Structures are given as structure tokens and as C-alpha cells.
Amino acid sequence: xxxxxxxxADLNAITEQLNNSKSAMIVSFNKLTVTKDQxxxxxxxxxGAEFQVVKNTLARIAVKGTPYEEASEHFKGVTGIAWxxxxxVILSKAVSKFVKDNADIYTFKAGIVEGKVVNLxxxxxxxxxxxxxxxxxxxxxxxxxxxQRIVTxxxxxxxxxxxxxxxxxxxxxxAPAGQKAEEVKPEATEQIAEPAVEADGNSAVQDTESSAAxxxxxxxxxxxxxx
Numbered sequence: 001x002x003x004x005x006x007x008x009a010d011l012n013a014i015t016e017q018l019n020n021s022k023s024a025m026i027v028s029f030n031k032l033t034v035t036k037d038q039x040x041x042x043x044x045x046x047x048g049a050e051f052q053v054v055k056n057t058l059a060r061i062a063v064k065g066t067p068y069e070e071a072s073e074h075f076k077g078v079t080g081i082a083w084x085x086x087x088x089v090i091l092s093k094a095v096s097k098f099v100k101d102n103a104d105i106y107t108f109k110a111g112i113v114e115g116k117v118v119n120l121x122x123x124x125x126x127x128x129x130x131x132x133x134x135x136x137x138x139x140x141x142x143x144x145x146x147x148q149r150i151v152t153x154x155x156x157x158x159x160x161x162x163x164x165x166x167x168x169x170x171x172x173x174x175a176p177a178g179q180k181a182e183e184v185k186p187e188a189t190e191q192i193a194e195p196a197v198e199a200d201g202n203s204a205v206q207d208t209e210s211s212a213a214x215x216x217x218x219x220x221x222x223x224x225x226x227x
Contacts, residue, residue: 015062023088025095026109028078047094049084067115074109088113092127
């Protein structure tokens with residue numbers, strides 16, 4: 001039989017642990033085997049939680065004046081409390097799944113999440129949420145994906161600039177990009193037409209000179225006949 005001092009020590013311990021926890025799950029059980037009990041405790045330990053079978057009177061005193069006091073009405077029959085200082089979602093997943101898989105042994109009584117009493121349906125809804133670690137992982141994935149896009153764009157700027165500089169060095173940017181061959185033809189035609197005009201001009205001069213020479217010869221012949 002426990003002494004008064006021992007009972008007080010147990011009360012102080014559970015009170016302190018519950019006050020420091022963020023969430024707790026209250027369950028009951030019957031026909032419990034050692035194997036199942038150990039399996040449940042291991043599952044809770046993996047979820048970062050602790051588990052203790054408590055006396056209802058002791059539990060009511062321990063939660064008095066705390067956010068868990070609202071769950072006092074569930075401290076009846078066989079009572080076990082699982083609590084955690086970590087993510088409530090992980091504890092909800094562990095408890096709801098194990099109770100569902102072992103419904104012939106375990107019965108869910110109530111849960112306390114962030115100071116609010118929740119039923120099994122609400123716990124199952126919480127269990128379907130992503131855990132804190134999963135949310136952080138998804139957030140980091142999004143941040144890294146955006147960062148990679150930014151780096152790609154930043155790297156593309158000097159790369160494209162290098163291509164432009166290379167084209168300038170090769171003299172491939174003299175003509176405006178996209179200029180059609182037809183746009184160059186009029187200039188080419190004008191350049192070709194100029195020699196033709198000069199040639200026509202020379203021909204006209206030569207014709208004039210020939211006419212003048214013929215007229216001079218005719219005048220000389222006329223003067224000789226007159227003499």
C-alpha cells in the first residue's frame with residue numbers, strides 16, 4: 001500500500017507533466033494482455049508521448065485548475081492517459097489508429113487538444129491533418145522550388161548576354177534582326193542603276209560630239225565648193 005508521501009509525489013508528478021503537455025488522450029481498456037499493453041506503449045513512445053494508467057480520484061485532483069479539468073467527467077472506470085509536449089497531430093494519429101485496430105480491447109474516452117476537449121470523431125479529423133514535420137517539409141519544398149526558379153532566371157541573364165556579345169564579336173548583328181531580303185533590294189537596285197545612268201550619259205555625250213563633227217565637216221565642204 002502506498003504511503004501518503006508516495007501518493008502526493010505521484011500527484012505532483014502527473015500534475016506537472018499534464019501542465020507541460022500540449023495535448024492528451026484518455027482511453028479505457030478491458031481484457032488487456034501484456035503484449036497489447038507493451039505494443040500500445042511502444043506506439044505512443046514512437047509518437048513522442050507518455051502513457052500512464054491512473055486512479056480516477058488522483059486524476060481529478062491532478063487536473064483541477066488546468067485546461068484538462070473539463071475532461072474530469074471522463075475519469076471513470078479504468079483510465080489511461082497518454083500525453084505529449086510535441087505535435088498533437090502525431091499523438092492523435094497514433095491513438096486513433098491503435099484504438100480502431102484494437103476496438104475489442106481499447107475504448108476512446110476523450111481528448112484534450114490545446115485546452116479543448118474533443119471526441120473521437122474530432123480526433124480522427126485531427127489525425128488526418130499533416131503533422132508539423134510534414135508541413136515544414138512541404139514548405140521547404142515550395143521554397144526550394146521557387147529558389148531554383150530564381151537561380152535559373154538569374155543564371156539565364158549573363159548566359160544570354162554572353163550569346164549577344166559573341167554574336168557582336170562575330171559581326172552577325174550588323175543588320176537588324178528579322179530584316180527581309182526585299183528590304184535590301186531597292187538599295188541594291190539603286191546601286192546597279194547608277195552605272196547605267198552614267199553609261200547612258202556617256203552615250204549621249206558621244207552622240208553630241210559625233211553630230212558636231214558631222215556639222216563641221218559639212219560646213220568645210222560647202223566653203224570649198226564656194227571657192
